[in-house]
Amino acid sequence: MDIHEYQAKEILSGFGVEVPPGALAYSPEQAAYRAREIGGDRWIVKAQVHAGGRGKAGGVKMCEDDHAIQKACEDMFGQKLVTHQTGPEGKGIYRVYVEGAVPIEHEFYLGFVMDRSSQRVMIVASAEGGMEIEEISAEKPDSIVRSTVEPAVGLQEFQAREIAFALGVEAGLVSQMVRTLMGCYRAFSELDATMVEINPLVVTGDDRIIALDAKMTFDDNALFRHPQVAELRDKSQEDPRESRAADRGLSYVGLDGNIGCIVNGAGLAMATMDTIMLAGGQPANFLDIGGGATPERVAKAFRLVMSDKNVQAVLVNIFAGINRCDWVAEGVVQALKEVQVDVPVIVRLAGTNVEEGQKILAKSGLPIIRANTLMEAAERAVGAWRNDLSQATRMRAVT
Ligand code: ADP
Numbered sequence: 579m580d581i582h583e584y585q586a587k588e589i590l591s592g593f594g595v596e597v598p599p600g601a602l603a604y605s606p607e608q609a610a611y612r613a614r615e616i617g618g619d620r621w622i623v624k625a626q627v628h629a630g631g632r633g634k635a636g637g638v639k640m641c642e643d644d645h646a647i648q649k650a651c652e653d654m655f656g657q658k659l660v661t662h663q664t665g666p667e668g669k670g671i672y673r674v675y676v677e678g679a680v681p682i683e684h685e686f687y688l689g690f691v692m693d694r695s696s697q698r699v700m701i702v703a704s705a706e707g708g709m710e711i712e713e714i715s716a717e718k719p720d721s722i723v724r725s726t727v728e729p730a731v732g733l734q735e736f737q738a739r740e741i742a743f744a745l746g747v748e749a750g751l752v753s754q755m756v757r758t759l760m761g762c763y764r765a766f767s768e769l770d771a772t773m774v775e776i777n778p779l780v781v782t783g784d785d786r787i788i789a790l791d792a793k794m795t796f797d798d799n800a801l802f803r804h805p806q807v808a809e810l811r812d813k814s815q816e817d818p819r820e821s822r823a824a825d826r827g828l829s830y831v832g833l834d835g836n837i838g839c840i841v842n843g844a845g846l847a848m849a850t851m852d853t854i855m856l857a858g859g860q861p862a863n864f865l866d867i868g869g870g871a872t873p874e875r876v877a878k879a880f881r882l883v884m885s886d887k888n889v890q891a892v893l894v895n896i897f898a899g900i901n902r903c904d905w906v907a908e909g910v911v912q913a914l915k916e917v918q919v920d921v922p923v924i925v926r927l928a929g930t931n932v933e934e935g936q937k938i939l940a941k942s943g944l945p946i947i948r949a950n951t952l953m954e955a956a957e958r959a960v961g962a963w964r965n966d967l968s969q970a971t972r973m974r975a976v977t
């Protein structure tokens with residue numbers, strides 16, 4: 579789960595990371611009022627969306643008076659901000675963060691990520707901040723400092739000092755850099771984050787180290803341990819199909835194609851999507867109903883898939899190991915009776931009790947297109963989607 583910059587800053591500041599004074603606003607007037615409360619004579623108005631690259635896309639504006647703040651806000655509120663991280667559809671701006679402008683002397687990049695190959699938290703830092711990490715690694719790869727943290731002991735001060743030295747931090751600022759690194763690491767590990775990124779982390783004209791940007795991502799599977807983090811979820815920033823699925827305990831990723839997939843297990847979901855593409859189609863989603871595919875779950879999954887207007891065929895691909903094909907087949911039949919499904923449905927079942935499962939589908943009298951292998955199922959789904967009904971009917975006759 580992603581959170582907003584202002585939320586990440588509030589969390590990190592609780593762990594000793596210095597951030598500029600700032601406040602959230604939901605309207606242009608409130609933003610101007612907030613700026614007066616913050617004081618000073620220059621402010622930055624920042625669109626709060628779950629994506630980086632806002633600066634270049636017009637989502638971060640420097641303002642010198644009330645009028646400029648209101649104008650900046652009017653240009654942002656209600657708009658979709660399209661950055662290189664949002665995809666072409668962009669993300670809606672419903673909140674802005676107003677911050678006192680900080681005089682920047684130097685910008686660093688600082689990131690904490692889960693490094694799966696070393697199975698450790700990895701700190702990635704560079705003295706070439708301000709650019710995205712992808713640009714830094716393409717243009718100044720030698721400037722990147724990497725260090726992994728031993729989980730049994732956590733980040734040690736000597737290690738944080740080494741990172742500060744490797745970045746060329748001035749002697750007088752090393753202890754502030756160490757405090758920043760230690761704070762980010764503690765926030766990362768105590769809150770089960772999967773990513774903390776500060777870009778830029780700046781040295782100011784008056785020798786302070788301040789986080790001007792902050793991004794945090796959390797492990798969804800650990801959110802139950804951190805209700806105060808789970809509360810920060812902002813559904814306006816998520817794909818509505820994915821939010822609805824998450825609310826129903828299903829794992830769903832919306833895609834751009836036309837073939838809806840209902841599958842059990844993430845690996846099978848990937849294989850199903852690959853096979854659909856191999857057969858010349860495009861999946862509309864990745865939907866994993868998980869292990870215990872009860873009829874209720876299957877019905878929920880159908881409802882969700884059918885709510886996507888792009889779906890022109892649904893492929894159900896279940897491999898029953900712990901599950902049983904007859905239960906799943908009952909689920910499919912029940913779902914098709916409950917949910918209005920006006921597109922072709924292709925079902926491929928394999929594993930435990932597959933014959934009983936097939937019988938239930940056949941006896942249901944519902945227009946279900948059955949397939950024995952995944953390739954067959956994908957081809958039938960693609961055939962049906964292409965509205966090549968003659969092909970679909972011919973195949974149904976063969977089954
Ligand atoms: P993004 O990474 O989404 O573009 P940032 O928060 O990094 O957004 O802001 C973009 C740029 O705006 C920063 O690299 C920094 O140069 C400048 N900036 C952001 N916040 C401040 C601030 N409080 N004071 C001065 N400059 C800022």
Ligand code: MG
Binds near residue numbers: 631777778791
């Ligand atoms: Mg940034």
